[in-house]
Amino acid sequence: MSKSLQAIRGMNDILPEQTPLWRYFESTVARLLDNYGYKQIRMPIVEFTELFKRSIGEVTDIVEKEMYTFEDRNGDSLTLRPEGTAACVRAVLEHGITGGGQTQKLWYIGPMFRHERPQKGRYRQFHQIGCEVFNLDGPDIDAELIVLTWRLWGQLGIRDAVKLELNSLGTSESRGRYREALVEYLSAHLDKLDEDSQRRLKTNPLRVLDTKNAETQAVLVDAPKMAHYLDDESRTHFEGLKARLDAAGIPYVINPKLVRGLDYYSKTVFEWVTDKLGAQGTVCAGGRYDGLVEQMGGKPTTGVGFAMGIERLILLLETLEQIPEEISRQVDVYLCAFGEAAELAGLALSEQLRDQLPNLRLQVNAGAGSFKSQFKKADKSGALYALILGDDELAQQVVSVKPLRGQGEQQSIAFDALAAHLATCIVQG
Template sequence: MIQIPRGTYDVLPEDAFKWQKIEAAAREICARFNYKELRTPLFESTALFQRGVGDTTDIVQKEMYSFKDRGGRELTLRPEGTASIVRAYVENKLYGDPNQPQKLYYIGPMFRYERPQAGRNRQFTQFGCEALGSADPSIDAEVISLAMTFYQTLGLKKLKLVLNSLGDPESRKAHRDALIAHFKPSIGEFCDDCQQRLEKNPLRILDCKADHNHPLMATAPSIIDYLNDASRDYFNKVKAILDEMGIDYELDPTLVRGLDYYNHTTFEIMGASQGAITTLMGGGRYNGLVSELGGPETPGIGFALSIERLLLALEVEGISLNSDPALDGFVVAIGEAAEQKTPVLLNRLRLAGLTADKDYIGRKVKGQFKQADRDKAKFVVVIGDEELEQEKAVVKNMADGSQEAVAFKDLTDYLKEKI
């Protein structure tokens, strides 16, 4: 038997409506904040992620699904959304649109080759937002507020917002030099990846999973100590706006994020998952990414979150999304002549905007009523020989058991009025 690939999963019909509710909430909140959807391909040029995500990251070095097509082109299933959004922004010249900043969002599958575990799969779904074209600290706060609003709208309460600043290029260079000086004498004690990253991007060492318990990690220079006046002022403005909004946060100078393109504000939202605190989402500012991918100098900020981790957090907090949609009507046919009539009535109900169904596998009357119960039908429309002769249906209200004869021609209006 052919089985599903490792690290992937099926979303069965009884769970799909939970995803639909989450996606609907994301779209509704994005509309409130005036963010518009942008859809990009599932695969892109491998070079996009090497340049956009960073060739010193675990994603590029170890986790990408890359392949050559028949034309010999190097392609990669997208491992994250921001690089693709920025590529589309540059390629379609959205920087020339009079509506600035461009406030965009995406929902879709991403792919990373990593060890599957709860909330971490090889195919996973991300919801993300990107604001391109503004260096205003208030849009940093807006993006953070959008993410918090999304989680809170779905009912999560055990949330913690964590903030840091990576500063501007001048601040990052000063911090980079300090990190190299700190780690270089003992770099031989670190993993091969960290040894390669020392000169290329020492900030990545702080994000290493293999060496996170090394004593030098705890004493590494903090970026906060290397922020210049402009970077410190920017970060203070972001914090002040969040304070005014009433959004609580904690400062974490070790928060560096896993991608190379971040600068200035970085943030994560933590939540409960399987009894532990875990990262539900992360984001930050990336003022150099657009120019890195061939566009003009353009500031940007965004976030991405995992729908799978959100579902785990909802489960831990005991928040149910169970509201499997009920049918408005279920048509029960008694006899062969009635069977011929039900598809016509059923189609009429559906064209009028009602949700309706019937039996398709020859169940007896009792079995048809049981199926109506399983479908949570609000009304059952019963048609037999007598009803056909009178051109009326017996309509049973499943909530109170009452029933009424209704002419076929009036059935649609009757059900719409009752519902």
């Protein structure tokens, strides 16, 4: 017997009962970004592999271990995008939309791909919403990105469950000086470092600060601090960011070990973290990448952005039970029609209702059926009301409106008064 077909491990279906919460989350974020003046951009999910090697860094875990890379029929090396910033930079360069110092405030949404060990909150195909801003170099735009995420957490009802962590990595020059000091210190304690940190010491030493190994963490307590190596420009920028967050009343903590996992960051880096999801605590992260556009062949162009993981934020909403009641109900009204004449009249009536009440979620019974079977389907749909249309109702030009969730008594409503009645009772329901 042949093996049954299944989805690839770590690449999950999002089932009909799950999609209302996804749509609620995505529409909430999209509306917020519209209100802040961000414009949506859509990029391909497949790019030339070289794009990510040049931007993310060849000695990062993503490029070394996690990318889905393959050759196409032309022999080109292609990669399913592991993150969105590099693809967005490629797009703005290719189309010249940041040329001449033009400011661009962009956002995108879609799947990303990394070959990691699947676990709760971490998948091989995962979804992100990201923002990227080009040609604005002050701390004010860094602050705006953080402020709008703070507002989002408020709209979603999860502010109390997240914490903002900040750090500054300085310019590439100051980061280089810090890297030398860190390598010198860690090399003197090499025997106390875990195997992964020893490897990173030779390839990407700042990532040692990310280690979860307790013994290595103990060594890092007395390690040099990035703050002591910041240049005046970076220090002024960071102080300006903190002043704006203070003015907006947004709490934060300084995390000197926060470096992010990508080579292109400079100056500001930040993460929104939670302790409600176990090991996968980061729900949104980002920072500045002022040298990335030039690194990828463009003219010097400042950049800053963030990405948030949709799966983790959906999981957080579920964990905290912050799911609006209305999104768990996908149908407001279910129309039951008995007999061909009633079915024809019901079709016409339902379309009139949709014209008059564009936001009404109206499901019309399909497949005929007995009174009992149609009512069973009406109840299962989750609708607040059933509309009953049979020979008696047709003769009187009325519809019987039956509450399904205990909102009062059944009533007979004239065809021409039905829309107004539903508008009132759905709001009340």
